[in-house]
Every structure is written in structure tokens, then in C-alpha cells.
Amino acid sequence: MADIKDPENTIIVTLKGGDVTIELLPDVAPEHCARMKELVREGQYDNVAFHRVIEGFMAQTGDVQHGDMEDGFNLRMAGTGGSDKPDLPAEFSKLPHDRGTLGAARSANPNSANSQFFINFSDNHFLNGQYTVYGRVISGMEHVDAITRGEPPAEPDRMIKCVVASDA
Template sequence: MMIVPRTAALRLAIVSVLAVATPACSAETQESYADAAVAVSDAYPETAWRTVDPDNLMLIDTAYGVIGVELFPEIAPAHVAQIKQLTRDGFYDNVLFHRVIDDFMNQTGDGQNGDGTGDSELPDLPGEFLFRRSEAMDVTLVSTRGPEDSQIATGFYKSLPIATQPISQAILTADGKVGAFGLHCPGVTSMARTNDPNSANSQFFLLRGKAEHLDMQYSIWGSTVMGRDHLTDIKIGVVGEDGFIPDQMNTVRIAADLPEDERPTVQVLDTGSDAFTTWLSGQSYEDICDIAVPTRTL
């Protein structure tokens, strides 16, 4: 299974629906991820930091260190449930990063095939490309993307960058919610699939760069909150090409399954706090994908 390339026509068709367009993420921003938490860890009070629920924290051990991914069952419930089951079954242990593209993504999760052709024995998943956002899902808005009449804004839900309709429109909808979708920014995790939009199974990718052309076409289920700098340490290449020797996920665990004294405590600067607003005001960015929310591990 591979990430399916899309035609320019389809990309434009999808972009025109919500009037979304984004500039490229800068190399300087990419290099600053590892430093972001260090710079702010002691600058804000303890109350400004949100602790990630260990039951929604996926820990991927690599040769370079541990990558921690915050899971969002409220956004992609079926995908998170399957990811957790496969993790707890040991399916992802010793699985290769079989397709790694510079400034794009690290793809893995095909079991022991190791060449992108494998899946698990679990059923394929219906696409969860969009979600319905309630007022209880607080979002800190960063900017408006597209024309003034597009009524689509970007912001952070917890550690995840999203695009959303104004919550003020919820009063006009039957379910009291508005439409929203995750953004394929650096650090986001999303599900691989074939041409069939409902074919995701076990393969996923961790984004090294921005890939806005995948928005609303691939199911986002997580965001990297620990070891983000390791995303660009993974060796670049494709299994079967030019003698490429890939890196692998050594072990993959849900933090809650580890003994309490062995699990990391991962905290994210609360995007709903005054501290985050203050921190954000001092950042230079052109687009939400240029922003790496500060995190720390205790």
C-alpha cells in the first residue's frame, strides 16, 4: 500500500471548495522544533502545561530516540481504536520505515512485509477525513486561510492543527456542531491508503514536512508531542531501491500500558491558555504549519 498521488485537477477541486491555500513551510522552522520546548519550559507556570493522557499517547522507539504521538479518538475514533489494538497486539514492533521522502513523510506500518505491500488482518477502515466539532472542543484560532468570505479559520485543538468553520455557526446546524478537518502539517500522523478512500488498515505516516494536498483525503489521527526532532533523523529512501537499508520502529507501546514509573509524562503548552497566546505573539510565521506547539517531557 502506498500513499496515492493526486492529480492537480483534484487538488484544485478540493481546495476551491473551502478556499484553502498555504505557502511552504520554511527550513528554519523545521530546524527549530527541537529547541522550542527548551526555550519555554521554565518561562510559564505549571498551570499553563497540559499533560497528555497516557491512554492516548503512542510511544515509538527508534534508533534515534522515542517519538511520542498524541492520539485523538474524538476526531478519528475508528482509526485510533485500530492503531491502539495493533499496538497492543505487538503488530508494529520491528516494522520498517519502508518509504521515507525528504520534506514529506516517514511511512511505516505494513507488518513484516517491509516493502509497503502489507496490512493487518483487521478490517479496512472507512475514511475519517472530516469531523464535527462541538463548542466543547475548544480551538485557539491562529489565522484565516483563503478569501474573507471563505469562513474557514485555522487553529489548534490541543496539539493538533485544524481548519474549522466558525463555532458561531453551530446554532444553525441540526447537531449543534460545525465542520472541521485536521491539517497535514509537520509532526502530524495520518493513515496511508490505496485509491479506495475506505482502504486504510495498518500503514501510517509521520509528516516531516507540510502536505496540504492531502487535507480531507487522508485520515489524521495524531500529532507528535515528543521526540519531534527525530522525525527528520529517519533515513531517507524506499525499500528495494538503490540498496536502501531502512530504519525501523523497535517497539511501539501505549504509554498507559507501561508501569507508571517507566512511562514518560509528556506535557504540551496549553493552546487555550494565556501563556500560549503570549508565546505565539512572539513567533514569526506565515501559516499555521510553521508553528510547533511547545512540549516537554518530565
């Protein structure tokens, strides 16, 4: 069980193997943290697929536009969409992309993050200063490690349910 210090800034993601507890870092990336809580509270992350999962690198999810669709077309499109909210400005910091950190996925434009994010399987310091770090897994990393690999996986794992801990 996670030691939750700030329930308002903690997200619990239910995966097939169990819960993953993510501590958000609003002092580091306030806009990214606010966006994640907003999408979680709207239920937009529920049933969204992990559409890009690379062994030794990271698991990416959060395409709320395409990621909850069951048909092959939308899974092929997963990773190309976001939410109906405006893109976020980069909130780069000195925090490293260590194992278990949450990073904001984006296009080549540093100010294009929207709803997609990734969880690092390993220390990926080559990403430092280029992608916003805004959270870290504080329990359940073994469930992240068990996510099915692929780009996209043939049968992708999903975020079954996401809640802000203070709402649980």
C-alpha cells in the same frame, strides 16, 4: 519529555535515536485510533520498517505483513500489505496535514486504510481532506527527521518498540 495528557491515547515509538511520543486524536478519528492501539498492544508494529521515506514530505511505516522481514524480497513488498484486520472507513476531518501529524496510508480507495501510517516532515496541505489525520507528534520529532530516506531505504530504520503510554 512529553507532557502526556491522556496516557490511554498516547503512543510511544522507540526509534534508533530515541522515543517519539504521539498523541492520538480519538475525538477526530476514533476507529483509526482504536486500530493503532490494538496493533500496538498486540506487538505488531515492533521492528516494522519505514519503507517509504521522502525528503521534505513524509515517513511511511506500518506494513505489519511485510515490514518486519529482514530479507530483500519482503522489503520490496513493504508497503503492499496490512494487518489481518478489516480495512477502516475514511475519517476525514478539517484537521490539516501539518508537520508532525500522523496520517492513515491507503490505496486509491479512501476506505482502504488498515495498519500503515505516515508522519509528515512538513506541512502537506495538498493531502487535506483526502487522508485521515489521527494523531500528532508531541515530542521526539527530531528522531522522525533523522529517519533514513528511500523508497525503500537500502537499510531502513524501524520502529524498535511501540507501547500505549498507559501500559508502560
